[in-house]
Amino acid sequence: MAGIKTQTMESKNIHLVKAAFHTQFKTAMESCGVSADHYFNKVNLPTVVSDPESLLPVNPFYHLVNKVAIDENIPDFGSQVARLTPWHKVLSLGPLIRDSSDLKNLLDTFCEIGSSQSSPVSFKLIDESSHFSFCYTNTLMYKGDVQMELYRITSMIQLVQLSTGTRWRPETIRLNMPENRAVDACPLLTNSEIRFLQPISAISIRPDLLQLPVHLNTPDKPNIDDRDADFNTNFINSIRQIIGSYSQSKNINIEEVASIANMSVRSLQRRLKAEGLRYNDLLSQARYGHAKEKLKNSELPVSEIAKSLGYTDPAHFTRAFRRWSGLSPSAFRKIRDS
Numbered sequence: 001m002a003g004i005k006t007q008t009m010e011s012k013n014i015h016l017v018k019a020a021f022h023t024q025f026k027t028a029m030e031s032c033g034v035s036a037d038h039y040f041n042k043v044n045l046p047t048v049v050s051d052p053e054s055l056l057p058v059n060p061f062y063h064l065v066n067k068v069a070i071d072e073n074i075p076d077f078g079s080q081v082a083r084l085t086p087w088h089k090v091l092s093l094g095p096l097i098r099d100s101s102d103l104k105n106l107l108d109t110f111c112e113i114g115s116s117q118s119s120p121v122s123f124k125l126i127d128e129s130s131h132f133s134f135c136y137t138n139t140l141m142y143k144g145d146v147q148m149e150l151y152r153i154t155s156m157i158q159l160v161q162l163s164t165g166t167r168w169r170p171e172t173i174r175l176n177m178p179e180n181r182a183v184d185a186c187p188l189l190t191n192s193e194i195r196f197l198q199p200i201s202a203i204s205i206r207p208d209l210l211q212l213p214v215h216l217n218t219p220d221k222p223n224i225d226d227r228d229a230d231f232n233t234n235f236i237n238s239i240r241q242i243i244g245s246y247s248q249s250k251n252i253n254i255e256e257v258a259s260i261a262n263m264s265v266r267s268l269q270r271r272l273k274a275e276g277l278r279y280n281d282l283l284s285q286a287r288y289g290h291a292k293e294k295l296k297n298s299e300l301p302v303s304e305i306a307k308s309l310g311y312t313d314p315a316h317f318t319r320a321f322r323r324w325s326g327l328s329p330s331a332f333r334k335i336r337d338s
Contacts, residue, residue: 135202251310
């Protein structure tokens with residue numbers, strides 16, 4: 001997309017985001033009468049995500065939000081994603097801010113944990129004497145991106161509205177993006193002074209509003225193991241996360257992973273080899289983990305589990321599981337039930 005710059009050096013880590021946000025974008029597309037599966041496939045994102053705490057690459061979400069906005073002629077699609085599923089209702093985020101007492105506490109907490117949801121973005125609440133600035137910086141890839149900017153600013157306004165009410169609008173909105181008419185289509189950006197091409201993106205908040213109580217109805221914490229997002233610890237970890245997330249619902253091949261990582265297959269193989277790893281081994285490890293989880297915690301038939309992991313023939317899955325564990329899937333389940 002014209003005007004968008006990206007870092008593509010293979011030495012850079014792959015930035016990741018909590019998979020819970022996949023549902024947010026899926027809901028928006030379905031609400032607009034758009035085929036979510038079609039666009040997920042277009043940008044190489046999985047169509048199904050079963051674990052909201054798993055990690056997906058950030059890059060395809062930027063392509064997704066812009067592609068839907070352009071192809072479907074929805075100029076404020078980024079804002080619509082946020083409005084239909086506010087951040088406090090996102091399964092990986094809402095439970096982390098549910099105990100906030102007042103607006104200041106809510107925003108301070110959010111700024112602390114925001115980077116645990118997506119690696120390239122950081123949030124701050126800055127005291128500027130006459131007002132506070134709730135701002136974010138995007139340390140990666142896209143500068144001046146319209147749709148993702150509309151998505152984040154809309155989401156930030158909605159967080160403040162949990163205390164101020166839905167009629168509140170910031171006096172000033174600072175946007176990193178160039179002036180764009182898509183802003184006029186966003187209801188939550190009306191009645192504010194908009195400043196474009198700013199170094200950071202921010203909304204202004206009067207100091208007295210920060211003492212207002214929070215009216216928050218968030219989802220319960222998912223019934224999964226507590227774990228922090230392991231963002232960008234190293235390249236191999238990111239590849240493991242991608243394979244793990246995508247292999248929940250499809251047979252992802254090395255060509256697809258290389259494309260997601262923005263590198264050639266040969267370069268990916270070289271990076272793995274340097275760590276003593278092979279792609280097929282990482283895929284098998286991920287599938288084995290998913291298979292054990294499904295066999296332990298569901299009553300799905302083995303044939304359905306095989307299909308969900310990308311096996312067209314259940315017998316192939318049974319042989320693979322026996323190779324991984326020394327047991328057939330049925331024998332593994334009997335141990336579980338004994």
